[in-house]
Amino acid sequence: MTALQRTETGTPGTGEPFMRNGVAIDDTFAEAFGMKATRLLITADTLAWARQAATSACGFATSVIGCGCEAGIERELDVAATPDGRPGVAVLLFAVSTQELAKQVERRVGQCVLTCPTTAVYAGCASEERIALGRNLRYFGDGWQMSKIVNGRRHWRIPVMDGEFLAEESTGLLRAIGGGNVLVLGRSRAQALAACEAAVAAIAALPGVIAPFPGGIARSGSKVGSRYAKLPASTNDRYCPTLRGVTDSALDAAVGGVMEIVLDALSDAEMRAAMRAAMLAICALGAAAGVLRLSAGNYGGKLGKFHYPLREILA
């Protein structure tokens, strides 16, 4: 029996306090939304350049609220796992609509992958529904582009200054889930951050999921709306330690810092697996590492189709 199991208390759904290794698990749920997503495989002569292209393509993609899409590196690919036998990186992109996803894919691949030395880009998921990948980027070839069908899939060879940029014609469109989350309440900011870092490391090994915020962690959780009419979202004042005492705070006096892990996943099962992995990693650190509570953001269940009860997932 591990130390983590020895300190478990409470039963989901009974209203009893639910503790894991000294960490209180709130009786609440994360509320998530249906999104459209795709997976791209970016290859290059070296893993470093593939990673560079992927990092650029996933830049400024933390939240659909202001970035148009949420994106992140899913995993690195060995040469045996890529279509052209070169090292590569799989990235996931999520958006609220097919149109927005198509726009973001085209812009990001056009500006960040096409421009990056030695790269090529392929669809990383199979689906009947498709969105353009190289279909429109090919016109950069100014008439010198060539189409080639390999294994029944059309690719575009676009001449560039280092040779050719190869882009598959289209990529699959997937129905996905965005906005899964875990709020980590720590005794101090540093302890909350360390717990989140452990959670992000645990998630990184899982397929089909990304944590799009910087380093996988958001320190500025938001609520819907604002006292300013033009703002669709504003700071989640109930979880801001500096506002304890002047708002309807969700924090007790012991909490010194709160961080949020936001997750996007390709399926419900992958979202649950990621949330569970994150919470297990945090609880493994436990109260001894300054983790006090785990909670989650929701809108009362009225907006999002997908609900992820923390206690049920962790049970």
Added chain:
Amino acid sequence: MSLVLTLREQSPAPDDLRGLTPRLLGALTPSEAARQPLSPRPGAGDIGTLFKVSDNGNAHPDLLIVRTGARRLDGLGRNLDGGCLRIEGHAGAALGQDLQAGEIVVDGDCGDFAGCGMRGGLIRVLGDAGHCLAAALHDTRQGMAGGTLVVHGRAGDRAGHRMRRGLVLVGEGCGAACGAGMLAGTLVTPRCGPLPGLGLRRGSLLLRQAPEFPITYNACGAVDLTWLRLLARAAAAWLPGLLPLHGLAQRHCGDLACGGKGEILVLAP
């Protein structure tokens, strides 16, 4: 079950065999299949007059086996739209003409104009092919328009003539005027005869040995093409070793008399 059609000796040479498809015959018993017409054309004879029909006991209704022996029947696999047609023996001219989908496998050689007008599917010839492989017929503007055509042996002259789309792999080499007038698509062979790519508009002719280039080609120098890596991995499923797994080649663009948007790539060893 899989039907086996064995060509009777002394039978007349038919000119239309469109009735020999797994889709039309796959669900029938041998006696039912024998009563089916050789083609949808009015007045076409029954399959049983030309072939002895039997059942080989394998449960593969999508597989039709035709045993031709030493004779070469023209037009086998014409308009095939699914399933697998296996020719045990040789095939005559126009093998897989206008093939839409499915697979044709020939154990022996095939005649001229194999794959002409094919739009999809796969043809595999384990022996040699005749002239005008994947080429345009005399009364058509373009040759092969899709799919994959694999010849393990050699192909004759004018392979890929006015080919429009698709992939042709020839394991041991082609004759003269290989890829002449190609409109697009890809033809891969280790070596070829004189005047390759003459009048080629777009499309790619890939060779392992440098040919005698027409004067309307310009050298572009050494290139490293990711597409070649992709193609090599796909081609390895049919002809391992035909393409090296790296993407290095010498590129020659042309035919400059026809726009110069095609290429002959001489692959690095």
